[in-house]
Amino acid sequence: MIKAFRRASKRLDRDRRQREAPGVRYDVIVVGGGIVGLATAYALTREWAGARLLVVEKEGNWGLHQTRRNSGVIHSGVYYPPGSLKASYALEGSRRMVEFCAEHDLPYEVTGKLIVATSSRELPRLHRLYERGRAHGLTVELLDPPAIAEREPHVRGEAALLVPTAGITDFRRVAQKYAELAERNGAETWLKARVLKIVERPDGVVVQTRRGEAHARVLVNCAGLYSDRIAALAGYRPCARIVPFRGEYYELVPGARRLVRNLVYPVPDPAFPFLGVHLTRMVDGSVHVGPNAVLALAREGYHRFTIRPRDLVETLGYPGFWRLVRRHWRVGAGEMARSYSRRLFARSAARLVPELTDKDLAWSPAGVRAQALLPDGRLADDFVIEQTRRMIHVLNAPSPAATASLPIGEAIARRVVGMLT
Known part of the structure; x- marks a missing residue:
């Protein structure tokens, strides 16, 4: 047992030195350990078997910012204009998030959502959401006040839109599962690895972090609150x-x-995101x-x-x-x-x-x-993803990014594979 422990310790030391040595080479480096970055890493390990993949995150754990600090709602896609990335990703993502949570024994519940018009002037907007939901192929239903009270006894409104496919989960646990699956599929991860410098070269990208330096053929920037800074650090001028x-x-x-059984929302103001x-x-x-x-x-x-x-x-x-x-x-x-x-x-x-x-x-x-x-x-009201020869920058990934993380990650992974083949 002592010999086995020593062999394991030597192997861990060797692996650590290899990770932290200058010039470590990968096919892809993903910057950012939130739910979008980890979904991208997970997708890459499935889309491209044998890829050398590294995920770097400045914090000591996964999903500590936007991923953890949100309402936990699995959005249905009813809010988003037909043809937008938000709509297509949310419609697919809500279904697949429920399937993912069920498959991996993560907490979730399909609760449904009420979008409530509290005054007559909000009724036209509510009816537009109803028509949009139908255009998306969602099963939506308009409720009168008695039907509202039957579903949510303490909620009052002129009318409400019932969206049965909305639900709830714990997105940080989802992100941690993505990380676990990506690592199981061969991805390498560096925590406490704040990015200090990025240099784009004709043959790839050099990334300096607090954990060491790494080279990659492609960099994917999923840095969330710092995505524009990471882009600028790499010499790219973002659009926003x-x-x-x-x-x-x-x-x-x-x-x-x-007072509340499930999810109760107001009719949103289309002028404000x-x-x-x-x-x-x-x-x-x-x-x-x-x-x-x-x-x-x-x-x-x-x-x-x-x-x-x-x-x-x-x-x-x-x-x-x-x-x-x-x-x-x-x-x-x-x-x-x-x-x-x-x-x-x-x-x-x-x-x-x-x-x-x-x-x-x-x-x-x-x-x-x-x-x-x-x-x-x-x-910016939709996802903003920009690309150079060697880099992909996710510059805007607002709600429903957590809901839609699986299809977003797969879309980014396909871009990466297309850049390298």
Whole structure:
């Protein structure tokens, strides 16, 4: 046993030295250990048997940012315009996410979702969502007030759209399963490997990290909140700048969880890419309320008082940000007011659940959305994936990226294989 232990220790030391030695060569390096990067790695190990693949992540574990800090909703695709990447990925992704969770014994539940019109002026938008759902081939149903009350006794509205295929899961556990499967299929992973330098050469890409240097034929940038910086580090000028928006959540105190059975959403404002304050039952039984959307003063600004000067200067120095402010300052002011007032936050949720008060809310951890902002002040509303000879940059992967991670990863993997064959 001692000899076997020594042999194993020597093998681990050899493997570590090989990983960390200058000039380690791979076919593909994936930067970013969130759900999209790990789905890409998993897809590559299936699409390309025998590929030498490395995933590098700056944190000490997988999926610690957007992947962990979201509402856990498996989106159905009803919101997204026909022909958009969001629509095609979400429609396939929602079905396959349920299948993946079932296959790998991960927590999930197909709960259905109510999208509720709380006033008559929202009814035309609700009917457009109904028609869009039908165009997507979804089984959707319009409910009148008695039917709403039968499904969600404490929700009130003029009408609601029932989307039966929506559900819930724990996306961080999904991402960890992707990592496990990719490693089982031969992928190598470096945690605590912040990228320091990237050099693109005619024959490939050289990546310097805190763990060492590695060479690859292709680099895939799935760095989320830092995707534009990784692109710039590689000498590529991205089409947009990441501007971080903090989404703040409350959760219902245990005695108030009875107010919501599953997922209850407002009718979204088509002029703004955020869905508004909604109520979401999580797989652990808690009910989250939120999020709002306010400018974060740091890319990892999970608290309103977290400020990182570099991040803030980059945002304030970007002309597109001020064009966004001019266009949406009224909406932004309302979101900021709600950020500092539990009463206002509760009032927004009470449009859907009139019994809810601020006493029913307890603070819950916030998330930060990596939102790509175009120079003209428009928020990129679809996935943005750009490509050079040796690199693929995922510059905008908003919701429903977690739901759609399997088809997104496969699409990126096919691009990579096409670049190398």
